[in-house]
Amino acid sequence: MTIRVVLTDDQPLVRAALQMVITDTADIEVVGEAEDGAEAVRLTAELAPDVVVMDLRMPGMDGIEATGLITAGTGATRVVVLTTFDDDDYVYGALHAGASGFLVKDMALDDILAAIRIVAAGDALIAPAVTRRLIKEFTRPVVSPPRWSELDGITAREREVLTLVGRGLSNTEIAGELSISIATAKTYLTRLLAKLNARDRVQLVILAYEAGLVATSQ
Template sequence: MPHGLPRKIRVLVADDQTLVRTGFRVILEAEDDIEVVAEADTGTEAIRQSELTSPDVILMDIRMPELDGLAATEQILRRPDPPTIVVLTTFDQNEYVYRALHAGAAGFLLKDAPSSRLIAAVRAAATGDSLIEPSITRRLLERFAAPAPSTGPPPELAALTDRELDVLRLIARGLSNAEIAADLFVAETTVKTHVARILTKLGIRDRVQAVVLAYRTGFAPRDSP
């Protein structure tokens, strides 16, 4: 790449369906700031290509031969400075997606999502601002989490300030940093600072874990919009 130009987001697409991989490649490489550096049709190959190409973001299917996406995700994320992994899913894979999030995946995307969401998810993942589909988040967490009624912030969130609680509530709704900034009438950099402090205070890895915690403690109601 010529000197002075920003580095492109490097993406690895892991899916056992050739048409899916090809479609994602065509969509992503039409963008000036994204390049697909490798493809993989098994979990084992995803691990190998991740080591060979050092992608920034991996789009990881769950159901693949040899080694599934869950096991591949776990192995890849054990390495120092791993890429960000976004799980590819369908509505009939709730159990797998929930396990993938606990394995360390940064988010999940429907395979039939519009191209604009795919591009947005890759860009968000590359900056640490995972794009989480609110409807899928609620569907998953309402099934697997066990929130208890609460009249105020649960004890697990006692270290957070009122503004940090506001940010966490919006994170739980699936909003991006930019959307939270607009909702709270603050700068996006301010939101990023709040998110970083929330993760540090709660001792969690990423905003996906923050969503899970918000639902598990009952802080985010099940009918949250």
């Protein structure tokens, strides 16, 4: 099945580079290009792509607002953001808006293609090394009360798993930390997603931080 993508960036050269490499792949197709957030929202409604690759800093409607509007819709379109590691305020905002992961602009093009495939498959681009760096760099002190009430329905073991997810551990690392099988770790993650009504692993990371399970200074 071909993954349908909308590219959103106010820099034509960035879109052209991505378009060029995607043209050479058999399983990914660019169905639209947008130069700002408003156009990305319009194209998403019109074309229903699988993935929107979203820049954050754009004139007019930025990537955070556009991401929020897209993920709040009834469609299955997922968003990965294009970022650089100086986008402090933008990246945390994009996480809250519902982005499923990050593409760093200086990543190898093959890695960007792999990231698109991961997100299109319903997972999140939340590789442990990336998670730890993003959280350390970008997580700001919580300005709203911790969302403890949302954790009332989870077990003590599920809370342990959620804490480890927040720390950026992979399923394999979680299994090792808790002396359980990888399959069991995956089962706990599936339960957490359902109980906490989380879209993906990225949102579990956010919830872990907002609930105070992981300190922002870690």
